Amino acid sequence: MTTIPVVPPPAPDGAATLDREVGLRLYRTMLECRMFEQRTHELFLAGLVRGTTHLGLGQEAVAAGFAGAMRTDDWTFCTYRGHNHTLARGVPMTPVLLELVGKQGALMGGKGGSMHLTSVEHGAMGSYAIVGAHLPIAVGAAWSAQYRGTEQVAVCFFGDGTTNIGAFHEALNMAAVWKAPVVFVCENNQYMEYTPIRSVTAVERPAADRASAYGLEPLVVDGNDVEAVYEMANLVIDRARRGDGPSLVEALTYRQGGHSRADPGKYRPDEEVAAWLARDPIPTYRQRLLDAGMVGAELEAIETEVKALVAEAERVAREAPDPEPETATTQLWADGGSAWRS
Amino acid sequence: MTTIPVVPPPAPDGAATLDREVGLRLYRTMLECRMFEQRTHELFLAGLVRGTTHLGLGQEAVAAGFAGAMRTDDWTFCTYRGHNHTLARGVPMTPVLLELVGKQGALMGGKGGSMHLTSVEHGAMGSYAIVGAHLPIAVGAAWSAQYRGTEQVAVCFFGDGTTNIGAFHEALNMAAVWKAPVVFVCENNQYMEYTPIRSVTAVERPAADRASAYGLEPLVVDGNDVEAVYEMANLVIDRARRGDGPSLVEALTYRQGGHSRADPGKYRPDEEVAAWLARDPIPTYRQRLLDAGMVGAELEAIETEVKALVAEAERVAREAPDPEPETATTQLWADGGSAWRS
């Protein structure tokens, strides 16, 4: 079990050790998240992205590492900071971007927006915007898999600040008692919105130091090392699938930007930001792939492809029309409408 | 630190060790709780007590031990199972019984009933009937003592089942972060309403095994040994008063009856009930007082006095008139009324 570094651990070095296909896939997924979000942010500044956004820049290794270890019929439950997790499950960029810019063809018709990205067909079971709510919901999904004997696993991502809300406690206890096939992943990016997690938490490791309260072992992983995350993910997901119950993983990472679109994140010490930028999961992993013998050209090919995907999504987004106002009152009920009188 | 017995520990034996005044006071308090509740139950069967009741028969040592260690201006926060804790703070039996029988002169005018006994002037800050709610409230009271520098301590009693609800988690964390002068006392009487706590809890000790999640040490005490409780109470209350922050104590005890007036408690194994009845805190402590050299006559004098108090309360309760229906709409607001229009 790794323990938490008081200062960030050194950038992961040494050659990549995973099977090359896997390594390239993880790299590609991280890149898709990164390039999509970077462009999203530019489009917000350009006034095209209208609603709020919460970027996961710097946290891509957690999304890529876990998604890479999931079965296609496994379920992801994430938060308003959910672009990475949604894309990592294979949801196409175009409908996602359309949701963010608020045009027709959007993933949820514009009803949800950036904070609620969901694509049931890809196992992206929702981005939840009220802290803690999706932990019990993930337990319910896991219970349903257990009940139906499908060996599906629910993976639930949340932040460090979420470990102090009641729903966290109730969900962890019930999951443990029911031995539900659910994996709880705390992305400890060191901050709530603007408040450092250490200043409002009774323990040093907001998730790991709570594990024993549910009869679980404390698991900590370097969330900026995609291979370490991937290995941890395989361990805990297999455990859940085998019927050996839930796990709680604390992934140490960092939010490179502010909390949401409007926040410059000025409250963070420069050295801290610098230290974590130095361990950006993407360039560091790129180097490790090269050290492992991958050819730069291969990586550049991936980079070109991903850039093209983002550009195509943007092209569609710029041309798409606004939604029809009438759709504002559809899909409240299973009959497609929203009538309250019979 | 005591650890939890899988089977109930043997009845506390050996002579009482406390100062005789203290010992007699603890004995008397336990007796007041016991005799009051026994008579209350009889009066319920006789149809005089009308609302619901949740008796603490068997748990008197926890109430007596803690109340005995509290300063008169300290605060008690308890649950619907609150007769013992309310009486132990010195609230007279008569207005309490009047509240239970629903007559004029009742402690809360009949508005609250058995589940909400409160006497602010005695520091009995309320009996709360929705599981978990009073833990954060007790933190707030402790914060106010800290803010005003009064060195008051809030003592918050709750059950084993309460350790699985969200408010428990939020309150413990905030209390620890704020170093609030609050003592959390989990009365582990082994059951929720009808469900054994072990069957729905991820750890063996519902409170003690959660302490480390808040940076607190696990504290367990034999809740049927009034001297052990009293010593633990002094330890943790002094700690809080000194400014050294909150504590979480798990007191092992047993609910001798059912959950509430209507429940015969048939779901409990006979041997379990028998084993715990054998360690009834009151007769066992009576014996220890005798072993310590108290004269039986002294104890009998106390017993006669307490019996007389209960009888007097009953006499008043039987004669008291019903409340005036008009009072149903008073005291919603500080102006004494309940107008919603200006």
Place this chain on the structure above:
Amino acid sequence: MAELTYRAAVARGIAQEMERDPNVVLLGEDVAAAGGVFKTTEGLLDRFGPKRVRDTPISEQAIIGAAMGAAMTGLRPVAELMFSDFFGVAWDMVANQIAKTRYMTDGQVALPLVIHTANGGGLRFGAQHSQAIENWAMAIPGLKVVAPSTPHDMVGLMAAAIRDPDPVIVCEAKSLLADKADVADGEIVEPLGKARVAREGTDATVVALASMVPRAVAAAERLAADGGPSLEVIDLRSLVPLDVDAVLRSVEKTTRLFTVEENPRLCGWGAEIVSIVAEEAIYALDGPVVRIATPHVPLAANPVLEDAQMPSAERIAATIRRTLETTD
């Protein structure tokens, strides 16, 4: 045909659907081994086993959240919330998650689930265990809400709620749990959103729900007995969907409207009914519309006080008679 209590009707409705659909599961505090603290789930554990009938910790957010997660992945959970007052500790799950997720995902997520809960006063439980919260649920878009007043309706509306593809809150009136009535054998399913004329009348329409229906009917009988006005009592049965036509039809006939609500007055469901009539049928009204509700205070534990708070047949009859006499 057999006599059934309202309490037993809850279990019968759930059992009927558990027999029919293996994906129907039940969870809640003390619902399995103990058969529910109100004995409304008695026998279900024996009949359907621990896999389908589950006791939970005291964790309402987890109970209702788990029901949601199960519903969105193929089950049809019935979650028990022991007392409806406890919605307070799980309201986010109900109002913000369950009610909004189908809409937010543009219909991707289906939530066929039921939350059944003991609702209302009359049992001397005091302010935190006696609230009638049907209006809390009615105020939240995305929730359907039913509140049966008879054993037959309890079976039929519970069944319909479980079969419904959307989330339904089933409010079980505590003060009716012991009521008995003959209920037909075999499958019973009542449509959601259909009101029932509990008593026909000509002089005034009285709209009531759940525990207030028998009291309104008793008030009507009392007035009829001493030659007073003839009241038509409408049992709404369902607040969402709402059978507006049944109310309008009756008001057009009687020209007067009263509501009888157990909830404290402000923003009760009766206000919504009145505002609908005031918009769609105001010219049909011949006089003031009076809402008979619990005063806007918490319920007291004391029997004398609680009885003075909840609308009684006496108060209903007296209020309606006085109103009609002074304004006709």
Place this chain on the structure above:
Amino acid sequence: MAELTYRAAVARGIAQEMERDPNVVLLGEDVAAAGGVFKTTEGLLDRFGPKRVRDTPISEQAIIGAAMGAAMTGLRPVAELMFSDFFGVAWDMVANQIAKTRYMTDGQVALPLVIHTANGGGLRFGAQHSQAIENWAMAIPGLKVVAPSTPHDMVGLMAAAIRDPDPVIVCEAKSLLADKADVADGEIVEPLGKARVAREGTDATVVALASMVPRAVAAAERLAADGGPSLEVIDLRSLVPLDVDAVLRSVEKTTRLFTVEENPRLCGWGAEIVSIVAEEAIYALDGPVVRIATPHVPLAANPVLEDAQMPSAERIAATIRRTLETTD
């Protein structure tokens, strides 16, 4: 006299009372160092220090529960609930504990506390961060509820709420945060429960609240500009206590009533207003009463959709004109 934003008025109102009473304390998420995520508590930490202005964990039950415990032991806490939607995770503390404890204890426990919260839509935050929940609070006996529509009222009603001996929910309209107006210097305290005639008129009464007040006034100006009916706009300012007389007085004069509500329709505060008028002044009404509200669906994140949902000046004007034309 200085120009003040509605946003800054929140901090000014709190500061005014913190200066006056050392027992007034503030707690909430990001309220101290960050000055609040809506910047409504900016400067308070610098001015009053960390002992009186506290950042908390993400623990709404603990935040509001702690405020209650502090209030019952001598402090006058102001708790910030970042978004009013989050009442969902702390509703038990608000509706079951804070609202009921003075009553249950027959007046033994005093709860002088304020919960101030960012309320309502218009900022494209989507269904879980845009709700107007003033009707949730109005439905609970034991809560006072204010929802200011101007910077001046924000200062004055916040001050009154903090001084009030009972729990008060202060709803801050998100869509008004950036609004500016001149506000007098010095102490400002507005009474709770006093409505304000935002615009005088003769043909119809329009009752509005918070974000809907400027829209109702704009609708009135628009109709006046093209020779339409003359609307009297009443800004309720406070839902509990409710200034019923102000509404009745206006309706007696205009003979017509409309409500403009941001909350989704069912059980909104407007329904309560209509039911009061239908009981106490029905003969004064010359035609149907129409409620203009957000349709009974969650709010969408998309700007086009959200704008189609919340009542706009256009929709208010068009609805009122159509109604008056077809029913006069």
